[in-house]
Amino acid sequence: MACAFGLPELVSHNAFLKDLEETGYLIDFVGGYLVFYGLPYLDKDGQLQHGDWASPVDLSDAVIDPPPNHQAWWRGSRPCDQQGRELRLGGGAHCVTVTPDLVTDFSFSFKLHDENGAMRTYRSFDEKVQTYLDTITAPAIAAYPQATPLRAIAVKAAAQGSPLRFPDTMSSRYHINDLSALLRDKKVAIVGLGGTGSYILDFLARTHLEKITLFDDDKVHVHTIFRLPGFIAQAIGKLKVEVLAQHYDQWHAGIEPVAERITPENVARLKAFDFVFVSVDDGPARRLIVDWLSANGLPFVDCGMGLNRSTVGLSGFVRITGVDRQAFEDNVGTVRLPVENAKDDEYRKQAQITELNALNATMAVIRFKQYFGLFDREDTAASYIFDSAMFEID
Numbered sequence: 001m002a003c004a005f006g007l008p009e010l011v012s013h014n015a016f017l018k019d020l021e022e023t024g025y026l027i028d029f030v031g032g033y034l035v036f037y038g039l040p041y042l043d044k045d046g047q048l049q050h051g052d053w054a055s056p057v058d059l060s061d062a063v064i065d066p067p068p069n070h071q072a073w074w075r076g077s078r079p080c081d082q083q084g085r086e087l088r089l090g091g092g093a094h095c096v097t098v099t100p101d102l103v104t105d106f107s108f109s110f111k112l113h114d115e116n117g118a119m120r121t122y123r124s125f126d127e128k129v130q131t132y133l134d135t136i137t138a139p140a141i142a143a144y145p146q147a148t149p150l151r152a153i154a155v156k157a158a159a160q161g162s163p164l165r166f167p168d169t170m171s172s173r174y175h176i177n178d179l180s181a182l183l184r185d186k187k188v189a190i191v192g193l194g195g196t197g198s199y200i201l202d203f204l205a206r207t208h209l210e211k212i213t214l215f216d217d218d219k220v221h222v223h224t225i226f227r228l229p230g231f232i233a234q235a236i237g238k239l240k241v242e243v244l245a246q247h248y249d250q251w252h253a254g255i256e257p258v259a260e261r262i263t264p265e266n267v268a269r270l271k272a273f274d275f276v277f278v279s280v281d282d283g284p285a286r287r288l289i290v291d292w293l294s295a296n297g298l299p300f301v302d303c304g305m306g307l308n309r310s311t312v313g314l315s316g317f318v319r320i321t322g323v324d325r326q327a328f329e330d331n332v333g334t335v336r337l338p339v340e341n342a343k344d345d346e347y348r349k350q351a352q353i354t355e356l357n358a359l360n361a362t363m364a365v366i367r368f369k370q371y372f373g374l375f376d377r378e379d380t381a382a383s384y385i386f387d388s389a390m391f392e393i394d
Contacts, residue, residue, distance in 0.1 A: 005062065010034075013062040016126035022169075024150030032056050033073075033098045034064075034125075038151030039133065040140040041079035044086070048144045050151075051076025053132060054098050057125060064125045070111050072132055073104035081139045089135070110135065162208040163254035179374050180208055186372070187211040189273045191262050191289060193218075193240045195227030195357030196303045196364070197279035201244055202229040203365045205251040213256040213273070214241040227354055261285070267292045275323075275371065277364055278302040287332065287339035290321075294328040299371055301364045302337060305356050310389075314353065318360045318386040323371055327382035336383040359386065 007029040011018045017034075021027050026037040033054045043049050052075040058065040073096050078086045090109035097103050110132060114120045122128040137149050156167035162184060171180040186209050190197050193216040204212050220228075220235045220243055228235075228244075235243045241257035248255050260266060262285065270276055270293060278289050278300055286302060293300045300322045307316030321327055321337045331337035363384060370377040385394045 006030075009062055010064070014064050014125075016124075016129070017064070020129070021152070024148075024153040026150075026152035026155055029057075030099050030102070034129075035098065035102065036129075036133065036149075039137055039149050040144070040147040041076065041136050042082065042084075042139045042143060043077050044080050044084050046080075046082065046084060046143065048140055048147055049076060051079070051136075052102065052104075053136070054096075054102070054104060055125075055128065055132075067122050067125050067128045070109045070122065070128070072108045072110070072128075073098070074106045074108055075102060075104050076106075078106065079136050079139070082143050087135060087139070089132075108132070160208075163210065163252050164206075164208060165251060165253060168208070182372050182374055184208045185210050186274045187213070187272060188275045188277070188368075189213045189215060189270055190277045190279065191215045191270075192278065192280040193244055194224075194279065194281065195354060196305070196360040197277065198228045198240075198244060199358045199361030200277050200279065200303075200364055201248055201255075203361060205248040205255065209252075209254065211254040211256060212252065213258060214245060215258050215260055215262055216240045217259050217261045227357055229358075262289050264288060270298060271296065273298065275368055276300045277368070279304075279360075279364075283338050283340040286337070290328055290337065291332075294325040297325075299323040301367050303360050303364050304338065305360050307353060307356065307388075315389045316353075316356060317388065318356050318363065319383065320360070320363045320367055321383040322367060323382075331383050336385065356388070 007027060010029045011021055017027070028035045028037070034057050036053045038050045039053055041049055041051055053072060055067070055072040058068065071091070073094065079089065080086050090111065091107035093105065094107035095103055095105065111119050112122065112131065122131070133149060140147050153166055157165050160167055168180060171177045188204060188209055188211070190200050190212065193201065193214055197216070201212065201214065218240055220238055220240055222236060224240070225231070225235060232243055232247050239257070239259045241259050245255045245257035262270070267288060270289070276293055276298060278286060280286050280289070290300060290302050302321045303319070305316060305318045307314055319336060321331050328337065333339055363386070366375055369375045386392070387394065
């Protein structure tokens with residue numbers, strides 16, 4: 001039956017449909033038909049194809065009633081299994097005009113049976129939808145693991161006009177699209193992709209930044225994987241920036257790996273960025289980078305942490321400093337912006353605890369978002385230190 005309302009009202013009254021839409025199925029409600037677009041299936045030659053499934057619905061005050069029959073309609077060729085045999089979906093060639101732009105090729109009549117082998121009706125429209133979706137797409141997903149029925153994810157992500165590969169439904173859900181948009185067209189660099197730098201990337205990869213460039217010339221070692229967010233398979237022995245760029249490319253299309261250490265010869269490359277995160281573990285390198293950035297008017301956040309064993313456990317601090325020349329001049333050479341390495345390479349003897357790396361990154365990203373106006377800021381301090389023993393921020 002044709003209705004005066006569309007998909008949003010139907011979704012709001014049917015929990016199963018809301019779940020499918022939020023999962024990422026590309027759904028519409030047109031001409032009284034519920035339509036699922038872009039479902040992957042195998043043709044008779046075992047090739048991956050995509051088709052559209054449609055079924056009329058019966059409604060009671062926008063709630064979808066249990067279906068009166070097993071019928072559905074399909075635009076595409078006949079779906080097959082991995083041996084090229086047509087799936088037993090019933091029906092036959094049948095053209096139905098759902099809309100002028102959607103004319104079906106086949107009808108289906110996929111019947112369920114009870115425990116005694118007798119044909120039974122679908123108990124709900126949800127059961128009908130899920131049965132058809134699983135039956136049609138399962139052979140394709142088994143043959144092509146990257147195939148997905150969740151076509152709406154790519155469609156909606158492309159429509160938002162940013163490098164994010166997923167639609168930013170979080171911002172719309174909480175009505176902060178205007179704030180999230182403040183990062184559009186911005187280019188950011190992360191210098192140093194150890195524990196802190198990798199967590200910074202983890203946070204930034206979920207934003208609308210135009211480009212995130214990674215600078216580090218080191219490889220992933222066994223101890224490194226304990227400091228990276230999550231787990232990245234087969235990372236050991238490969239360059240950090242290459243591993244992380246490939247992994248987070250699943251989130252963000254604008255990640256650029258640069259397998260270089262920042263030196264006097266290439267520091268001017270940082271001129272191309274709107275903001276720079278400095279998370280290096282070498283004092284002289286820190287001084288070079290932060291001095292150059294602040295002298296050239298480029299905003300930055302420098303990150304650092306220290307951790308030692310006391311008589312009762314570990315005691316340490318996490319700090320950030322930035323974002324301008326004044327921050328550099330007021331703090332350079334102090335514990336808030338150290339520019340020399342400890343004697344006997346003491347820094348590298350200190351434990352690096354993942355939760356402190358993550359906290360360091362969190363503080364840095366909050367400060368970054370304050371700079372661009374996503375977070376409010378009421379003080380003017382240029383540096384913050386968290387003491388793990390006191391559990392206080394100075």
